Amino acid sequence: MIAHTPPNQNAVSRRPRIVSVGTANPPRRYTQDEIIELFGETDKRITRFFKSHHIKTRHLYLPDPVNGKIPNESNQDLSDRHMNGALELGPIAIENCLKPLGLSPEDIDYLCCISSTGFLCPGITAHLTKNMGFRDNVHRFDILGMGCNAGLNGMRPITGLTHANSGKLGLMLCVEICSAAYVYNKSLVTAVVNSLFGDGVAAALIRDDQSDDWQRGPQILDFESYIITDAIGTMRFELEGSKQSFFLDRDIPYVLGNHVENPINRLLGRNNLKLRDINHWVVHSGGRKVIDAIKYNLGLTNHDMRHTLSVLKNYGNLSSGAFLFSYNELRREGVIREGDLGVAITMGPGASIETALLSWKS
Amino acid sequence: MKDYETLIVNKKGNVVTATIHRPNSKNAIDIQMLNDLSGLMEQVEDSHDVDVLVLQGDGDIFSSGIDLSAFSPEKTLDVHGIHKWEKMCRQLERLDKFTVAAVNGDCIGGGAQLVLACDARIGTTKAKFQLNEVKLGFLPGMATFRIAKYIGLGRAKNLILTGKTFTGSEAQQLGMLDEVCEYKDFDALLESTINSLLPFNPVALQMGRRLLNECYAETYEDFLGDFLAAQHRCLNSESFKKLVIKAKKDQTS
Incomplete structure (x- = not known):
């Protein structure tokens, strides 16, 4: 067993709070049946993955169909979709998160962006700083490739930073353009993934401020x-x-x-x-x-x-x-x-x- | 075991027996008893050396139901208190121990609700049940959710809407009690009931009981998903691993 001191027994008993969460999704929403139709899929072993009633709809950045079907996409197409999606939805989610508190990007001290559905260098934090006007000294870090669990892996250091620096603002952004990681090859392995993942971005603002209740x-x-x-x-x-x-x-x-x-x-x-x-x-x-x-x-x-x-x-x-x-x-x-x-x-x-x-x- | 104002609690080996005890009020259920029962559920849940919880009534009565004299027209029972009762019943229904209701004498209203939440339900020929709340102008709690699953909708409507009394033997015929005997044989029946439940496999008990409790509420597909998750857990439990090791050993010896 690992020895561990409960952090809430520290001298300062107040802990940072999640004070706002904003989300965003691509404008187009598809039912599972529509996606089967767009992929022109008829193999019952594959379509059954789309028939589970646990998922009704997903928001996706699918390309426009050519003759009613999804065209073949290059690696570059998918990579562009990730970046474009991140830079379209990221700012919407951040605004939805900050606006209710009357805050703007320049107020943010720590910015953490998380993604596992594409690789960008410079990272999403750099692009968003340029596009949204975060300060030039914002403390940035990007977490890539940790997968579905990564939201809490990012929240942990942000919580630590804001706890050590009360009053400072930490913003975490989870950017997952899963449709940029779709591979369509008529196999069951990709059918599982293509029938399950959707596109969405979520921003969480964390701060340790005594005026928050x-x-x-x-x-x-x-x-x-x-x-x-x-x-x-x-x-x-x-x-x-x-x-x-x-x-x-x-x-x-x-x-x-x-x-x-x-x-x-x-x-x-x-x-x-x-x-x-x-x-x-x-x-x-x-x-x-x-x-x-x-x-x-x-x-x-x-x-x-x-x-x-x-x-x-x-x-x-x-x-x-x-x-x-x-x-x-x-x-x-x-x-x-x-x-x-x-x-x-x-x-x-x-x-x-x-x-x-x-x-x-x- | 901790002491409670309205419960006499004894622990003998791996069996805890809680006896409802309000002699001056026919074991009627008041707020104190609700708090005591809630405390008991937590205590039993946290006791790792307990396998079975038995609920019974003191003297020749299980419980006469809710103690209406504890309320006044000015300070009536609110739904928050009712919710607390239902939480306690749910905790009893989902306890990680076997639960046995042993009913002798009157078992009215809330008393019968407790019985419906237990894994095994036995009674004497002197047991007398009644769910008369609707007749009085309120509802028999989440017995409305549970009783038809034991006895069928038609019989449940009959009992709940007429509020009629029924004996232990009738309760057995309906399917609400597992077994009924003469009072003199009750201790022996309780003992054989406990023995029939043991040994105690906490994981399998909780998984199996939960599936059974939910079997009327879900579609086949949802239930199959739940079953597979529950079975995966059982197959990966310590007791199943021991079973496999033993089977291997028996085969080679």
């Missing part, structure tokens, strides 16, 4: 990570011709479910909490199997997972930003009460399970 957003009390190194090959990008194609192992959702108690028990245990003390669950919408597995391994209900399920249904798997979409749905629902506790869980390649403990105490 519980209604502004939860304090981030603690994090716990977990990596199942035996499962390192179960979710990965691999070259398919000239393109990076994402591979998802059949059983990894259940393996993740089977391990989720480990970080959760550590996270709750060192904060003297039990599962029954948690009022709200903000869980990554990874797919139906992994949601089922987390439900049954932690004893959570469909009600606990309602936002995870509805984000999956309306957007598909949005990768690193998905949990922030769920978080916003929870906020909009208006059921959070003062003193409530929440746990965020994201999971992805590694195989990784990332967790965070949230508290709506004043």
Whole structure:
């Protein structure tokens, strides 16, 4: 067991809060049937992946059809789609995040951009600084290739930075243009991916400011990570011709479910909490199997997972930003009460399970 | 085990017995009892040396139901309190131990609601059930959700809408009680009921019970997804691994 001091026992008991979350998606939304039609797919072994009722629609940057069908795309087309998508949706999500607080990019001290669906150098933070007017001394870092779990991997250093520098503003942006990572080769492996992932961007503003109360957003009390190194090959990008194609192992959702108690028990245990003390669950919408597995391994209900399920249904798997979409749905629902506790869980390649403990105490 | 004002709690080996005890009020359920039952659920859940929880009533009565005398027209029970009761019943229904309701005498309203949340339900021929809330002008809690699954919708409507009393033997015929016996044989029946549940595989118990509780509420496809996740967990549990090792050993020896 790893020794660990609960951070909420530090001298300063106040912790940074998530004070705003903004999201954005491509303007065009497709039903699963429309996508099958556009790909001209008739093979029942492939179309069945699109028929699961757990996903109804996804927002995607698909190219305009030629004679009713999606044209073949080059690696350059996909790479451009990632950059264009990031630079179109990133600013919208950031504005949706900052505007309610009357803030603008020049107020931001730390900027972290996360993506696993394309590679840019200079990174997204550099492009957004140029396009949106972040300060020339903004502390930037880009997290690339960590996958669906990466939202919490980015939130952790931002939380640490804002905790050490109270009053400073940390902005995290999850940019996943999953349609820029689609490979269409009529195989079952790519069908799983092409039927599951959607495009979406989410921005979260984090700060440690004594004027914020519980209604502004939860304090981030603690994090716990977990990596199942035996499962390192179960979710990965691999070259398919000239393109990076994402591979998802059949059983990894259940393996993740089977391990989720480990970080959760550590996270709750060192904060003297039990599962029954948690009022709200903000869980990554990874797919139906992994949601089922987390439900049954932690004893959570469909009600606990309602936002995870509805984000999956309306957007598909949005990768690193998905949990922030769920978080916003929870906020909009208006059921959070003062003193409530929440746990965020994201999971992805590694195989990784990332967790965070949230508290709506004043 | 901790002491409670309205519950007598004993632990013998791996079995905790909680006896509802409000002798001056016919074991009626008040806020104190709700708090005590909630506390008991947490305590039992946190006890790693407990496999079985038995609920029974003190004397010749299980419970006479909600204690209406504890409320006044000015300070009536609000839905928040009702929600707390339902949370406690749900905790009982999902407890990571086997749960047994042992009913002798009157088991009215909230008492019957507790019974419906237990894994095993036994009674004496002197047991007498009644869900008379609708007759009185309110609702029998989430028994409205549970009872038809035991006895069917038609019979559930009949019992809930007429509020009629039914005996332990009738409850057994309906499918609400597993077994009924004479009072003198009740201790033996309780013991054999507990033995029939053991050994205790906490993972399989929770997975199997949850699937059964949800089997009426989901489509085949959703349920299949849940089942596969639950079975994956069972196949990866310590007890299943031991089973496989033992089978290998038996084969080679």
